[in-house]
Amino acid sequence: xxxxSIKVYWGDEMKFLKATWAILCKDxxxxxxxxxxxxxxxxxxxxxxxIFMFAFDLxxxxxKEAASGIIWVTLCFAGTLSLDRTMALERDAEGIxxxxxxxxxxxxxxxxxVLTNWVYLLIIAVIVLAAYALFGNVMLxxxxxxxIILLGTFGYIxxxxxxxxxxxxxxxxxxxxxxLLFPLLIPLLLAAVNASSxxxxxxxxxxxxxxxxxxxxxDLLFLAAGILLYDKILDE
Numbered sequence: 001x002x003x004x005s006i007k008v009y010w011g012d013e014m015k016f017l018k019a020t021w022a023i024l025c026k027d028x029x030x031x032x033x034x035x036x037x038x039x040x041x042x043x044x045x046x047x048x049x050x051i052f053m054f055a056f057d058l059x060x061x062x063x064k065e066a067a068s069g070i071i072w073v074t075l076c077f078a079g080t081l082s083l084d085r086t087m088a089l090e091r092d093a094e095g096i097x098x099x100x101x102x103x104x105x106x107x108x109x110x111x112x113x114v115l116t117n118w119v120y121l122l123i124i125a126v127i128v129l130a131a132y133a134l135f136g137n138v139m140l141x142x143x144x145x146x147x148i149i150l151l152g153t154f155g156y157i158x159x160x161x162x163x164x165x166x167x168x169x170x171x172x173x174x175x176x177x178x179x180l181l182f183p184l185l186i187p188l189l190l191a192a193v194n195a196s197s198x199x200x201x202x203x204x205x206x207x208x209x210x211x212x213x214x215x216x217x218x219d220l221l222f223l224a225a226g227i228l229l230y231d232k233i234l235d236e
Contacts, residue, residue: 024116027116031120045075045124049132049135063136064136064138064139068197071128071196072189072196075125078121083157083164086164107227109230109234110227113161118153140200142199144199148199161230165230167180187218188214192211
C-alpha cells in the first residue's frame with residue numbers, strides 16, 4: 001500500500017513538472033519568435049540607465065553608492081512590461097481559456113508564468129548590470145549582489161504574476177497593473193535596495209542578514225499565496 005502511494009505521488013509530480021515545462025517552453029518559444037517582450041524591456045531598461053547616468057552626472061564614488069537604487073528602479077519598471085505583455089498575450093489569443101480547461105492543477109500555470117517572467121527579468125538584470133558597470137566605470141559583478149538580485153526578482157515576479165492575472169481577469173491594461181502592484185512591492189524593494197547597498201558598499205553584517213531574511217520571507221509568503229490562491233484567481 002505504501003509503495004502504491006509513492007508511485008501515485010511520483011506520477012502526479014511528474015505530470016506537474018511536464019505540464020510546467022510545456023507551458024514554459026511555449027512561452028519562451030513565442031518570445032524567441034517575436035522578441036517583443038524582451039525587446040521592449042531591454043530598450044526601456046537601457047534608456048533609464050542612460051538617463052540616470054548622464055542626466056545626473058554623478059561622480060564615480062556616488063555612482064557605486066547609487067547603483068542599488070538605480071538598478072532596482074530600472075528592474076522594477078522593466079518588469080511591469082514583461083508581466084503585462086505575458087498575460088496580454090494569453091488574453092488576446094484566448095490562450096488562458098485553454099489553460100483553464102487543461103487537465104491539470106492551475107498551480108502549473110502559476111509556476112510556469114513565474115519561471116518565464118523570472119528568466120526574462122534575470123536576463124535584463126545581467127544586461128543592466130553590464131551597462132551600468134560600463135557607463136559608470138564601477139565594478140558591480142559581486143556574488144552577494146547576484147544572490148540579492150535572485151531573491152528580489154523572484155519575489156517581484158511572484159507578486160507580479162498574481163496581480164497581473166487579477167488585472168487580466170478584470171480586463172484592464174497596463175496602468176492599473178502598476179497601481180495595484182507597486183504598493184505591494186514597497187517592502188520588497190526596500191529590502192532589496194538596502195541589502196544591495198550593504199553588499200556593494202559595505203556595512204553592518206547584522207543589518208544585511210535582516211534585509212536578506214525579509215526578502216526570503218516575502219518570497220515564501222507570496223509563493224504560498226500563489227499556490228493557494230492562483231486557482232481561484234484564474235477561475236474568477
